[in-house]
Amino acid sequence: MTRINKVGRVEALSGKATSAVIFLHGYGADGDDLLGLAEPLAPHLPNTLFLSPDAPETCVTNPFGRQWFPIPWLDGSAPEEAAAGLARSSEDLNAFLDQVMTSEALAASQIALVGFSQGTMMSLQVAPRRAQALAGVVGFSGRLLRADALAAETVTQPPMLLLHGDVDQIVPFGDLKQASDALRAAGFDVRTHVMRGTGHGISPDGLGQALAFLRAHLPA
DSSP states (O other), X not given: XXXXXXXXXXXOTTXXXXXXXXXXXOTTOOTHHHHTTHHHHGGGOTTEEEEEEOOSEEOXXXXXXXXXXXXXXHHOOOHHHHHHXXXXXXXXXXXXXXXXXXXXXXXXXXXXXXXXXXXXXXXHXXXXXXXXXXXXXXXXXXXXXXXXXXXXXXXXXXXXXXXXXXXXXXXXXXXXXXXXXXXXXXXXXXXXXXXXTOOSSOOHHHHHHHHHHHHHXXXX
């Protein structure tokens, strides 16, 4: 069972989905924040269903937004609360992915995660620990949490593309290298892309890189 109950949806343009992209939004946003990315991606991925769930918790600092877990330096929560929130939302996301596989008749290898900021953190937490490898993970402007536990807890190794703006003032640019180094050390195939002159956001060149990655790793 999952606490995820509101999900934005854009159907496959072909009318028959053979793959799915699941967007995971950042702290204080909601599923609508990323669902608009389906518009430029869909013509190039005509057999792909796009889903964008709301995170399961109301954001502590923005009651109109959602969060996957609290962030102590933003909302004054304790580190223990953040860790517990991460664990609980990981369970929610895993249950949601299982639901999608069942309801849409898709295998794990037909599903990719595209995260932004806290959504990237969730993607990097959940994807390696799933029993069946996902098609891939695209992570914008995030970081790898619990890096010290990654190698011991890795079950599957989906390919990954990590992208980060080099003038990001919210999640430091250096987190890109820290995440990619740790993932590669644990045996993951990781590509990185620097979005030059970009802050905490998604640049056109970054979106183009994401599209190329998704086309390469999702079934036609």
